[in-house]
Every structure is written in C-alpha cells, then in structure tokens.
Amino acid sequence: xxxxxxxxxxxxxxxxxxxxxxxxxxxxxxxxxxxxxxxxxxxxxxxxxxxxxxxxxxxxxxxxxxxxxxxxxxxxxxxxxxxxxxxxxxxxxxxxxxxxxxxxxxxxxxxxxxxxxxxxxxxxxxxxxxxxxxxxxxxxxxxxxxxxxxxxxxxxxxxxxxxxxxxxxxxxxxxxxxxxxxxxxxxxxxxxxxxxxxxxxxxxxxxxxxxxxxxxxxxxxxxxxxxxxxxxxxxxxxxxxxxxxxxxxxxxxxxxxxxxxxxxxxxxxxxxxxxxxxxxxxxxxxxxxxxxxxxxxxxxxxxxxxxxxxxxxxxxxxxxxxxxxxxxxxxxxxxxxxxxxxxxxxxxxxxxxxxxxxxxxxxxxxxxxxxxxxxxxxxxxxxxxxxxxxxxxxxxxxxxxxxxxxxxxxxxxxxxxxxxxxxxxxxxxxxxxxxxxxxxxx
Ligand code: SUG
Numbered sequence: 001x002x003x004x005x006x007x008x009x010x011x012x013x014x015x016x017x018x019x020x021x022x023x024x025x026x027x028x029x030x031x032x033x034x035x036x037x038x039x040x041x042x043x044x045x046x047x048x049x050x051x052x053x054x055x056x057x058x059x060x061x062x063x064x065x066x067x068x069x070x071x072x073x074x075x076x077x078x079x080x081x082x083x084x085x086x087x088x089x090x091x092x093x094x095x096x097x098x099x100x101x102x103x104x105x106x107x108x109x110x111x112x113x114x115x116x117x118x119x120x121x122x123x124x125x126x127x128x129x130x131x132x133x134x135x136x137x138x139x140x141x142x143x144x145x146x147x148x149x150x151x152x153x154x155x156x157x158x159x160x161x162x163x164x165x166x167x168x169x170x171x172x173x174x175x176x177x178x179x180x181x182x183x184x185x186x187x188x189x190x191x192x193x194x195x196x197x198x199x200x201x202x203x204x205x206x207x208x209x210x211x212x213x214x215x216x217x218x219x220x221x222x223x224x225x226x227x228x229x230x231x232x233x234x235x236x237x238x239x240x241x242x243x244x245x246x247x248x249x250x251x252x253x254x255x256x257x258x259x260x261x262x263x264x265x266x267x268x269x270x271x272x273x274x275x276x277x278x279x280x281x282x283x284x285x286x287x288x289x290x291x292x293x294x295x296x297x298x299x300x301x302x303x304x305x306x307x308x309x310x311x312x313x314x315x316x317x318x319x320x321x322x323x324x325x326x327x328x329x330x331x332x333x334x335x336x337x338x339x340x341x342x343x344x345x346x347x348x349x350x351x352x353x354x355x356x357x358x359x360x361x362x363x364x365x366x367x368x369x370x371x372x373x374x375x376x377x378x379x380x381x382x383x384x385x386x387x388x389x390x391x392x393x394x395x396x397x398x399x400x401x402x403x404x405x406x407x408x409x410x411x412x413x414x415x416x417x418x419x420x421x422x423x424x425x426x427x428x429x430x431x432x433x434x435x436x437x438x439x440x441x442x
Contacts, residue, residue, distance in 0.1 A: 005120055005189035005382040007321070008060040010154075010395075011051050012108040012377065013405065015066030016413045016434040018043040019422070020369060021100030023139045026214030028250035028310065029371035036369070040105070041413040043366030047108065048406055050362055050374060051397045053330060058323030060388060061397040064110065064154065065442055067146045068435040070102040070428050074142050085425045092423035101139035103422050103431070109372045110379040111179040111255055112140070113147045117230035118382035119160060120190040121183075127161040127387065128230045132177030135169040136217045144169065157390045158383075164229050167222055172202065175222040178379055179253035182260035184282065186290035189382055193285045194230075195238045195265075196223035197254035197272070199247060211247040218242075218253075236289060238282050241273040250310040255375045257309060261319040261327060263290075264355065266297045268315065270306050297354070304340045312338045314345075316373030319356070326357040330374045333361045394442050401441065408437055 022034025055061035072084070078098070080087040091099040107113075114131045122128055131148040134140035144166040155161040167173040185192035199216020200209075220239065227237045242254065246268070251257045258267035263286065265279070272278045279296045286294040299309070309315060317331040329348075335341045348354045367377060383391065412434045414421075421427045 003385045005118060005384060006060065006388050007189065008062055008381050008383055008388065008391075009054050010062045010064060010110055010379040010381065011047060012110040012113070013063050013066050013438060014040070014044040014047040014108040014367070015069055015105035016040050016044075016431045017069045017103040017417070017422075018105040018108070018366060019100065019103065019417050019419065021097065021104065021139065021419070023097060023101060023104070023137060024252065024371050025137050025217060026247060026250065026252035027371035029369055033369040035419055037416050037418045039366060039415055040417055041409055041415050044409040044413050045406065046362070046364050046366055047377060048402060048409070050330065050364065050377060052402055053360060053362065054318070054320070054378075055397050057320065057328065059320060062154070062391070062395045063397055064107075064113075064150050064395065065439040066105065066435050067107055067143075067150075068432050069104065070099075070422075070431065071142055075102050084428070088423045088425060088428060096419060097138065099422050100419065104139035104142070106137075106140050107143045107146065108367065109376040111253070111376045112177045113143070113379050114151060114177050115181045115226050115230065116178065116379065116381045117194065117232055119384060119387070120382070121192050121194070121236065122231040123233060124231050125160070126231065127155070127158060127383070129155065129161065129163045130175075130226050130229045131163065131166040132175045133166040133169045133173065134176060135171065136174045136176070136215065141169055154395050155391070157392060158387050161387070167225055172219055173222045173225065174217060174219050175226060176217050176253060179255045179376065180218040180223065182254070182258065182265060183382070184260060184263060184265065184286050184294065185382070186292055187262070191290045193236045193238060193282065193289050194227065194232055195240060195260075195282055196227055197240050197242055197258070198223040199242055200244060201241070209244045211244040213248040214250075214252065216242065216247050235285065238278070238285055240278045243270050243273050246270050246306065249306045252371070253376075255316055256313065257315050259315050259317060259319045259375065261321060263292055264295050264297070264319065264327070266299065266315070266319070268304070268306060268309050269298055269300045299344065304344060308338055308340055312341045313368065313373035314341045316375045318374040318378065327355040329356055329359045331359055331361050332368055332373045333363045334368060336361055404441055405438070408441070412437065
C-alpha cells in the first residue's frame with residue numbers, strides 16, 4: 001500500500017493593520033464591530049496560538065505572511081496620487097471605508113484564499129489550486145493577485161502543482177474559495193468527492209427564494225468553473241445551494257453553517273436547499289467513490305437555532321484528524337457561552353459512534369469580531385509525502401519560527417488601533433515596515 005495523503009493547514013499571519021472596518025458583506029459580526037478599537041497585537045497572538053495548537057496535534061502547519069498595507073498601488077489605481085500624507089487625508093475625508101479597505105487585513109482568513117484539489121483527485125494527477133477572486137467585497141478583491149503570487153511562491157518547488165489565475169473579477173463569477181467547498185475523502189485520504197456550496201443561481205434554473213437582506217457571495221457559475229479548473233471528474237462533484245434563510249441570518253460562507261472532515265459532515269438543518277436530497281447525493285457519490293460509508297450529522301433548529309449557530313460560530317470550528325487518527329474540534333471560546341452548543345458538543349464527544357474525541361476552545365476574539373472563526377483562518381491542502389517534502393520549511397510553523405514571529409509581533413504590532421490612526425502617515429509607514437519584516441522571516 002502506498003503512503004496516505006497528508007493534510008496540511010495554511011493560515012494567514014494576521015497583519016499589523018487588523019481593524020474593524022465593518023466591510024464584510026452579509027457578515028453580522030463585522031457590521032456590528034464597525035469602528036470599534038481593535039488590537040492588531042492581540043489578534044496576531046491569537047492567530048499564532050491557533051497555529052501552535054494545530055502544529056502540536058501533529059498536523060503540518062504553514063503560514064503566509066501579511067501583504068503590505070496600506071496598499072498604495074490600489075489607492076493609486078483609484079486616483080489617489082501624489083504626496084502620501086495628502087493621499088491618506090484625502091481618502092479618509094472622502095471615504096473612510098475606502099481607506100479602511102486599503103488597510104484591510106482580511107487576507108488573514110485563508111479559507112477564502114483559494115480552492116484546492118490534490119493530485120489524487122484530479123484527471124491529470126496534478127495538484128490544482130484556484131485562488132479566489134473575492135470580488136463581492138470592496139476590501140477583499142485586492143487579495144486575489146497577492147494570493148496567487150504567494151501561493152505560486154509557496155508551491156513553486158512542487159512541479160506538478162498548478163496555481164491558476166483567479167476567475168475573472170465580475171459579479172457573476174464571484175468566488176470566495178474553500179470556505180464554500182468541502183472535500184470528503186476515504187480513510188487514506190486518497191479517494192474523494194468535492195462538495196461546492198453556492199448561493200441561489202442567477203444563471204439557469206435556481207431554487208427560490210432568493211435572500212432579501214444580503215447578497216450571496218458565491219455564485220453557482222463560479223463554483224462550476226472552479227470545479228472545472230480543478231480538473232475534477234463530473235461524478236466526483238456535488239453542487240449544493242445555500243438557503244436564503246441562512247444567508248439572511250448571516251451565513252455569508254458555508255463554513256459558518258457546516259463543517260467537514262474525512263467521511264463526516266456536520267451541518268445545520270437550514271444550511272442547504274433540498275437538504276435531504278443533497279445529503280443523499282453526497283452519501284451515494286461518496287460510497288461509489290470510496291466504498292466507505294458517509295456520515296452526515298444534521299443539527300436541527302430545535303437543538304441549535306440558526307441565529308445562535310451564527311453567533312457562536314460552532315460550525316466554524318476546525319474539525320481535524322490529529323496524530324492519533326481520532327477527530328478533534330477546535331472551537332471558538334464563544335461556544336462555551338451557549339448552553340445549547342455546550343450540550344451538543346458534549347453529546348458528540350460522549351457518543352461512541354461519533355469520532356470526535358476531544359474539543360479544544362480557543363479565544364479568537366479579534367478575528368471573531370470580524371466574523372472569522374478557527375476554520376476561516378486556515379486553508380487545507382492534501383499533499384503526497386513527496387510533495388510535502390518538496391514544500392520544505394520555508395513557510396512552516398516551527399517552534400523556532402513561532403518564537404520569532406511572536407517576538408516581532410510583541411515589538412512591532414500596535415496594541416490598539418482606531419480608524420483615525422489610518423489617516424496618519426507615520427502609522428502607514430510603520431505598518432509597511434512591519435509587513436516587510438514579517439515577510440523576511442519566511
Ligand atoms: O470576508 N471579514 C471576513 C471574514 C471572513 C471569514 N471567512 C470564512 N468564513 N471562511 C469577510 O467577511 C471584515 C473586515 C472588516 O470589516 O474590517 C471581514 O472582511
């Protein structure tokens with residue numbers, strides 16, 4: 001038997017300009033936190049603590065350094081040229097949201113960086129990565145090209161990896177990456193089906209109703225084009241539509257309402273349109289592909305109301321198989337405040353038929369206030385042993401690198417940041433210098 005595939009996690013190092021701009025479309029936490037004082041230092045330390053925890057479970061943990069902010073080129077492309085002090089002032093006076101976008105640290109949520117298909121799943125046996133265009137949000141579209149370049153750099157040593165261009169940045173093709181994608185695989189990780197979750201379709205037949213409050217961030221057209229670029233077989237792909245109810249309740253990505261690992265999917269009753277049929281299709285395709293059983297666990301509205309699921313971010317826990325092979329859950333500490341969530345988790349852990357053996361709670365307050373839980377902060381990729389060794393240690397979270405990153409964060413990241421700071425040239429210059437230092441550590 002050949003060696004099994006190995007899952008790696010890639011987190012985005014949180015940047016020195018992490019703040020609360022209130023820019024996340026359909027993202028209730030982000031809208032509610034708008035203009036609050038943030039702590040970039042606290043945010044980065046929380047992110048590093050999560051990386052350390054996952055690495056400690058024996059899962060190879062990698063990270064991508066923060067791109068430079070403010071994004072001067074982006075501001076320039078919008079007509080803010082000339083003296084930089086004036087640029088900041090003019091942009092702030094004209095549109096604080098635009099300046100907030102130029103300073104965005106939203107690249108930290110790498111679940112939105114790309115969608116990945118490992119070589120074992122693709123028709124040409126290459127590892128395919130499609131960076132997300134993120135064109136639904138003012139502040140996130142700029143990440144697409146940066147991520148493409150970073151991922152090309154990171155995977156450059158793997159000959160059979162193909163990092164595609166993001167889909168064209170048009171609203172009909174809006175794509176937010178792995179946050180709307182679930183890969184279900186056999187025990188050895190080598191046979192898999194791919195589930196793509198999208199909003200109600202604007203092209204071709206779609207199931208009514210459409211959301212009234214928020215715009216869905218993943219189009220069906222994009223989901224289907226991403227599946228094609230990933231070189232997946234038609235029979236290995238299942239497309240499932242989000243409910244309008246969930247989108248309007250603040251489910252701006254599928255990973256806010258469903259989680260997956262191996263043959264497991266835990267999802268809320270209101271996550272998908274025609275849920276029973278969709279889950280049955282997943283079950284059948286999974287069995288046809290792997291010969292193994294699929295386990296879908298549905299959490300009902302009476303067990304956990306949709307609103308509470310969004311508030312606690314239970315479904316944004318990281319569901320992982322550690323060294324021991326048992327599944328573990330890394331959940332936001334906000335889950336502890338909900339009796340309904342605590343009861344659910346306790347039931348899962350005590351149920352012998354449920355493989356979740358351990359739950360670890362992490363405080364990710366700074367990220368959570370922007371609507372980003374543990375699962376938002378990581379991109380998963382399945383690699384062969386050889387690919388993993390080719391990847392090397394450049395972007396790996398080792399003990400030594402963690403210590404170095406922590407020390408730079410303590411020295412250089414602001415303890416507090418309010419939106420007014422963004423208009424200051426000295427703040428901007430420090431932020432750029434800090435991003436350069438962080439990038440030099442890879
Ligand atoms: O795109 N928040 C991000 C949160 C992304 C969470 N990712 C996943 N669910 N996978 C978003 O809405 C808020 C930034 C601000 O408001 O300043 C923000 O971009």
